[in-house]
Amino acid sequence: MKEIKFIKDLEKMIPCKKGIIKGIGDxxxxxxxxxxxxxxxxxxxxVEDVHFKADDAPEKIGWKAVAxxxxxxxxxxxxxxxxxxxxxxxxxKSLSYRxxxxxxxxxxxxxxxxxxxxxxTCASEKxxxxxxxxxxxxxxxxVYRSGAKLGDIVFITGVLGYGKEKHLSFIPxxxxxxxxxxxxxxxxxxxxxxxxxxxxxRLCAASKKGCLLYKDKIPVSRKPNSFDDACSYGEDFELLFxxxxxxxxxxxxxxxxxxxxxxxxxxxxxxxxxxLWMVERSGKKTKIKPKGYEHIKR
Amino acid sequence: MKEIKFIKDLEKMIPCKKGIIKGIGDxxxxxxxxxxxxxxxxxxxxVEDVHFKADDAPEKIGWKAVAxxxxxxxxxxxxxxxxxxxxxxxxxKSLSYRxxxxxxxxxxxxxxxxxxxxxxTCASEKxxxxxxxxxxxxxxxxVYRSGAKLGDIVFITGVLGYGKEKHLSFIPxxxxxxxxxxxxxxxxxxxxxxxxxxxxxRLCAASKKGCLLYKDKIPVSRKPNSFDDACSYGEDFELLFxxxxxxxxxxxxxxxxxxxxxxxxxxxxxxxxxxLWMVERSGKKTKIKPKGYEHIKR
Numbered sequence: 001m002k003e004i005k006f007i008k009d010l011e012k013m014i015p016c017k018k019g020i021i022k023g024i025g026d027x028x029x030x031x032x033x034x035x036x037x038x039x040x041x042x043x044x045x046x047v048e049d050v051h052f053k054a055d056d057a058p059e060k061i062g063w064k065a066v067a068x069x070x071x072x073x074x075x076x077x078x079x080x081x082x083x084x085x086x087x088x089x090x091x092x093k094s095l096s097y098r099x100x101x102x103x104x105x106x107x108x109x110x111x112x113x114x115x116x117x118x119x120x121t122c123a124s125e126k127x128x129x130x131x132x133x134x135x136x137x138x139x140x141x142x143v144y145r146s147g148a149k150l151g152d153i154v155f156i157t158g159v160l161g162y163g164k165e166k167h168l169s170f171i172p173x174x175x176x177x178x179x180x181x182x183x184x185x186x187x188x189x190x191x192x193x194x195x196x197x198x199x200x201x202r203l204c205a206a207s208k209k210g211c212l213l214y215k216d217k218i219p220v221s222r223k224p225n226s227f228d229d230a231c232s233y234g235e236d237f238e239l240l241f242x243x244x245x246x247x248x249x250x251x252x253x254x255x256x257x258x259x260x261x262x263x264x265x266x267x268x269x270x271x272x273x274x275x276l277w278m279v280e281r282s283g284k285k286t287k288i289k290p291k292g293y294e295h296i297k298r
Numbered sequence: 299m300k301e302i303k304f305i306k307d308l309e310k311m312i313p314c315k316k317g318i319i320k321g322i323g324d325x326x327x328x329x330x331x332x333x334x335x336x337x338x339x340x341x342x343x344x345v346e347d348v349h350f351k352a353d354d355a356p357e358k359i360g361w362k363a364v365a366x367x368x369x370x371x372x373x374x375x376x377x378x379x380x381x382x383x384x385x386x387x388x389x390x391k392s393l394s395y396r397x398x399x400x401x402x403x404x405x406x407x408x409x410x411x412x413x414x415x416x417x418x419t420c421a422s423e424k425x426x427x428x429x430x431x432x433x434x435x436x437x438x439x440x441v442y443r444s445g446a447k448l449g450d451i452v453f454i455t456g457v458l459g460y461g462k463e464k465h466l467s468f469i470p471x472x473x474x475x476x477x478x479x480x481x482x483x484x485x486x487x488x489x490x491x492x493x494x495x496x497x498x499x500r501l502c503a504a505s506k507k508g509c510l511l512y513k514d515k516i517p518v519s520r521k522p523n524s525f526d527d528a529c530s531y532g533e534d535f536e537l538l539f540x541x542x543x544x545x546x547x548x549x550x551x552x553x554x555x556x557x558x559x560x561x562x563x564x565x566x567x568x569x570x571x572x573x574l575w576m577v578e579r580s581g582k583k584t585k586i587k588p589k590g591y592e593h594i595k596r
Contacts, residue, residue, distance in 0.1 A: 023414070041382065045384035045385075045426075082329060116321070117327030118339060118340050122345055132384075134339060
């Protein structure tokens with residue numbers, strides 16, 4: 001909650017200026033670009049002992065540093081284009097270790113056709129990699145987390161709870177984002193970086209809405225200790241999105257005929273005054289609390 | 299020299315892709331934008347105990363984090379527009395301390411009409427702030443460090459040697475860049491972040507040229523222990539640029555009539571095979587070695 005509070009403070013300190021489509025508060029900033037397109041712009045930092053361990057494979061650390069940023073572009077229905085990479089590395093790291101980090105960075109950039117256009121390295125006691133990213137999005141396609149409408153159906157793009165296991169090698173859901181946004185009208189979207197509980201709360205707060213999620217419809221892995229863990233651990237990087245009822249039917253029909261991507265219908269959007277609820281098959285309702293990923297030391 | 303080697307390795311690993319005007323290797327990347335303009339894109343990270351001390355005023359730390367990036371845009375003759383700020387802060391830092399950092403960031407952004415459009419904070423044992431920046435530049439005005447021509451006159455925009463004292467509060471030479479690039483044909487330019495010796499070496503290497511600098515014409519502060527310190531300590535963030543002889547005359551004439559900015563004529567560009575030299579009034583010549591700012595602990 002501290003981070004939410006701090007970002008809220010920042011938003012107050014930094015009002016969105018004239019000419020800027022969207023400043024702080026979504027997965028990326030949205031800036032003027034061409035007649036038909038907006039520029040998307042974001043940055044995400046990963047830090048040793050918070051987002052990875054010193055003995056994790058350096059290729060994977062590099063991969064993750066870029067993957068979290070591509071995920072942010074996917075969450076806006078955009079296409080990633082360029083990244084800059086700033087790496088603070090401990091002095092004892094060999095040139096070959098550094099190259100292995102950059103091999104991981106290069107591998108994901110090649111996979112997603114992203115170009116590395118800037119780099120900066122310096123000494124740091126704990127490793128830290130900050131990546132900034134520029135993407136593009138068709139003006140007609142851009143999706144904000146604030147766009148959820150009353151009665152919308154809530155979807156996620158994959159099973160929750162694999163974050164702990166796969167956070168260093170996850171594949172950003174860019175294909176899902178592109179298929180969905182090119183064929184359907186998505187009302188709101190974001191990526192689940194801090195767990196469903198936390199990020200559903202953020203989406204509802206941005207949209208000024210409430211929600212009802214169906215516990216038995218939320219797909220979770222068997223690995224975590226509990227359903228709660230799968231919804232609060234974070235680092236799954238699935239997309240969370242909402243669409244109108246008719247559009248939801250079209251999506252489900254389309255995906256029954258084309259198995260390119262998967263989506264799971266997990267709930268619906270309510271009025272804000274109703275709050276956020278999880279309902280079990282028995283009918284038992286529990287309030288959803290924004291219990292999120294606290295960047296636990298691994 | 300390790301950093302130069304590492305960046306050279308990176309350049310080989312990351313060839314400049316089709317459609318990109320300039321990738322890694324200059325003060326910023328240069329990317330396609332509109333009919334008349336390029337997009338400029340860069341990032342720079344500052345780290346506790348390397349670029350600042352934990353007990354430095356937080357407003358100044360925030361100021362510097364953005365200032366080094368605006369300086370990069372100035373070095374390309376561009377106009378800064380947007381920044382993202384990723385801050386890794388130690389857990390014991392109070393909300394008021396964090397706000398003071400962001401007040402410094404906001405102050406410099408307001409001064410240079412730059413908008414903060416993204417932010418990310420996380421816990422880190424040592425403080426680290428990474429800022430990425432987007433700017434714009436007229437296609438006709440953009441200046442690279444690789445453009446120095448044989449016979450060019452070498453200029454700097456200010457006195458060297460104040461880095462140690464003023465590195466947290468320096469004012470990026472954006473006005474100088476704009477006055478110069480709007481009125482004159484600048485052949486090459488970069489900012490002096492790592493000392494004149496190191497950065498003159500970089501400019502000559504990028505341009506495949508040599509140079510002759512006149513020791514008695516290089517303005518240095520009285521503070522550092524020696525002339526050598528002033529030319530190697532770094533963090534002055536003056537602009538280093540070269541122009542043809544006729545243009546140099548025009549600049550000196552213009553500035554004798556308009557005292558908006560200052561420039562110092564410090565040398566000239568030679569053929570690459572002649573190498574890089576410093577000449578004293580006595581005629582004694584010394585080879586310039588890329589002895590640069592080693593991010594000394596302060």
